[in-house]
Amino acid sequence: MKKFIYGIAGAAIVAAAVMHYEDADASDNKRENKTDSAASTLINPGENPLRSYRINTQRDTVLHIGASVIRIPKNSFADSAGNMINGEAELQYREFHSVPEILLSGIPMDYDSAGTNYFFESAGMFEINAAKQGHKLLLAPGKNIEVQMASLNSDTAKFNQYYYDEANKTWQALKKDEVIILKQPEIKKILAKKSDKTKGESDMPAKPRLAQRGRDQFMIEIPKRLYPELELFTNVVFEVSGNDKRLDRQALNKTWSTVTLDKAGDGESYLVSFRKNAELYQVVARPVFDTNNYKPALEKYNLLCAEIRKKMKDSTLTKKKPDTDTESAKYLETVKEYNELMKRYQIYYADSAKSAAYKASKEELTLNIVYRSFQVNRLGIWNSDCAQNLPDGITLTCSYEDESGVKMVPRGVYLLMKNKNVVVACSDPNKVKCDLHEKNTLIILAEGNVLCWVKSEDFPVTSVPIAHTFIVQTLHKDHYTIRDIEKIIL
Numbered sequence: 001m002k003k004f005i006y007g008i009a010g011a012a013i014v015a016a017a018v019m020h021y022e023d024a025d026a027s028d029n030k031r032e033n034k035t036d037s038a039a040s041t042l043i044n045p046g047e048n049p050l051r052s053y054r055i056n057t058q059r060d061t062v063l064h065i066g067a068s069v070i071r072i073p074k075n076s077f078a079d080s081a082g083n084m085i086n087g088e089a090e091l092q093y094r095e096f097h098s099v100p101e102i103l104l105s106g107i108p109m110d111y112d113s114a115g116t117n118y119f120f121e122s123a124g125m126f127e128i129n130a131a132k133q134g135h136k137l138l139l140a141p142g143k144n145i146e147v148q149m150a151s152l153n154s155d156t157a158k159f160n161q162y163y164y165d166e167a168n169k170t171w172q173a174l175k176k177d178e179v180i181i182l183k184q185p186e187i188k189k190i191l192a193k194k195s196d197k198t199k200g201e202s203d204m205p206a207k208p209r210l211a212q213r214g215r216d217q218f219m220i221e222i223p224k225r226l227y228p229e230l231e232l233f234t235n236v237v238f239e240v241s242g243n244d245k246r247l248d249r250q251a252l253n254k255t256w257s258t259v260t261l262d263k264a265g266d267g268e269s270y271l272v273s274f275r276k277n278a279e280l281y282q283v284v285a286r287p288v289f290d291t292n293n294y295k296p297a298l299e300k301y302n303l304l305c306a307e308i309r310k311k312m313k314d315s316t317l318t319k320k321k322p323d324t325d326t327e328s329a330k331y332l333e334t335v336k337e338y339n340e341l342m343k344r345y346q347i348y349y350a351d352s353a354k355s356a357a358y359k360a361s362k363e364e365l366t367l368n369i370v371y372r373s374f375q376v377n378r379l380g381i382w383n384s385d386c387a388q389n390l391p392d393g394i395t396l397t398c399s400y401e402d403e404s405g406v407k408m409v410p411r412g413v414y415l416l417m418k419n420k421n422v423v424v425a426c427s428d429p430n431k432v433k434c435d436l437h438e439k440n441t442l443i444i445l446a447e448g449n450v451l452c453w454v455k456s457e458d459f460p461v462t463s464v465p466i467a468h469t470f471i472v473q474t475l476h477k478d479h480y481t482i483r484d485i486e487k488i489i490l
Contacts, residue, residue: 042412042445043106044479050092050127057089065093067150067341067348068126069371076143077130084140085132092129095149096122099416100485102423103443107164109423111171111387118387120162121422123153123177124372125383139378148180148371150348151384153421156181161374164381177384182341182369185334208297209239209268211288216240218252218285220259220272235293238285241269251281258367280346338369345369391415391424393435396460397467400444400452402474408446416441416489418456436462441489444472451475453488 055061057077063070070093077085096102102109102122109120126149130137139145153159159177164170211217217237256274264271269286289297372384400408410429416422418439426432434440436459444452452472460468475484 042104042443042451042480044104044481045106046479047104047482048094048096048101050094050129052090052092052131054088055091057085057087063091063093064344066095067344067369068095069148069341070128071146071148073143073145076140076145077132077137078140079132079135079137085137089130089132089137092127092131094127096125096127097152097421098482098486099421099423099489100482102421103414103485104480104482107381108169108171108425109385110425111162111173111385113387116389119390119422119424120171120383120385121388121390121420123155123159123384123386123421124149124151125381125385126374127381128376129379137379139376143377145376147374147376147382149374149384150345151179151370151372152349154179154181154368154370158386159372159384160386162383162385163378164383166380171383173387178373180371180373182338182371184342184367185331185338208294208301209286209288210294211237211239211290216249216252217288220261236287236289236297238270238272239288241284241286248281248283252283254281256281341369342367388422390420390422391417391434391438393433393438394462395431395433395465397465398430398432399467399469400446400472401469402452402472408444408450408452408472408474410444410446410452412445414443416443434459436460442470443485443488444470446474449476449478451477451480451484 051065053063053065055063055072058074060074061072063072070091072091075084077089079085096105096107102125107125109122111118111120126147128145128147130139156177156179159179161174161177162171163174165172217239219237251274254274254276256276258275260273260275261270262273263269264284269284272283272285274281374382376382398413400410402408413426413429413432415424415426415432415434417424417435418441429444432442439456440459441456442454442459444454446452452474454470454472458471460466477484
């Protein structure tokens with residue numbers, strides 16, 4: 001008999017062994033940034049284009065785009081003359097989450113307040129527009145679109161919401177960010193109404209089963225508060241169903257972060273789900289007992305059943321039973337909605353985790369879904385950001401050469417810092433202010449459209465401002481991609 005042993009603390013696996021078996025108020029919205037940084041020549045709109053979604057403007061519409069949710073009330077759009085739009089229209093939408101996406105977007109990420117220049121650390125940014133037959137639309141007066149943008153940053157305190165005024169090239173501070181954390185629904189024991197013949201049967205525990213020889217088994221320490229139907233039995237093991245072809249002994253031998261049990265359709269088995277970050281492994285198994293523990297478990301079962309039957313007999317048959325149909329339906333609908341949203345969030349997490357910006361992130365996938373909620377009252381670019389007075393440190397007077405000693409003339413210089421989702425555009429490409437204790441990456445776009453970069457280990461060691469020539473690595477292409485930037489950051 002093959003046995004894999006796991007333990008749960010609440011819902012977290014703690015061991016595995018194998019045997020043979022942010023808080024200031026939002027800034028005044030009159031404070032605007034007059035962007036003066038170097039114009040980005042890295043812009044590549046084809047890497048993250050606006051995508052169009054056809055909607056009926058005369059109906060309330062809910063769109064699930066990636067892991068984000070957009071709610072559009074009916075009659076929300078008007079043309080430039082203020083006429084209400086009827087029939088079909090196109091909603092256009094895209095998001096920016098990682099440093100490469102932000103860098104290639106060309107959207108300025110600095111902000112001026114009272115003469116002090118700040119740079120945005122982003123928890124997510126999106127652009128939303130609408131059009132009909134190629135003509136740009138506006139939001140109708142009094143109409144808001146609700147955007148719940150999925151975010152990998154769960155900080156609820158330090159971020160604010162901003163809107164980008166493209167006409168004036170300024171960011172406008174709006175209000176404190178609104179964070180929605182959707183938690184896994186609590187497990188409930190809901191009893192459906194039954195006929196007189198079957199009343200009370202759902203209170204009966206599952207009858208103990210004897211383990212079958214040669215079947216794969218694993219042990220889980222059961223938290224009684226989560227799975228009351230199993231609380232009577234000690235030394236229970238889970239036996240993998242003979243019909244489940246998904247058994248992966250290597251997967252069972254891994255260390256997982258969480259494990260959950262969901263009853264299967266036969267009433268005896270469970271779908272056991274092991275998770276760690278975005279990785280998921282599932283197997284169908286039922287609780288069983290080995291020869292030594294089967295008899296005590298059966299005796300315990302018989303005593304409990306007798307006790308339950310006596311209580312049923314003594315209870316008044318005229319007692320009004322609660323109608324749980326509505327409660328059950330609402331609960332099941334909540335669980336279904338959460339599971340569908342979590343599937344999308346897991347995909348979003350897995351895709352974002354491929355980005356260098358999130359390989360360095362400390363955020364790990366939990367059973368919570370994080371949204372940043374916006375009430376969009378005008379179309380354009382919206383941002384969840386923390387304006388920071390970056391970077392700290394000393395100023396280097398810089399020149400750049402490739403490995404052959406050829407001088408590189410910079411057209412744009414950008415400082416990236418590990419563990420910060422921020423792009424610092426240097427207004428003077430020959431003056432770079434940085435904290436040399438940070439793990440920095442310098443991105444330089446030189447004349448001839450040559451992409452150059454310098455990694456942290458190639459920065460000078462100094463405590464005072466100096467002149468320094470950076471020896472850069474280079475790449476030459478017509479258009480640079482998100483993957484190009486990711487490879488540099490890694």
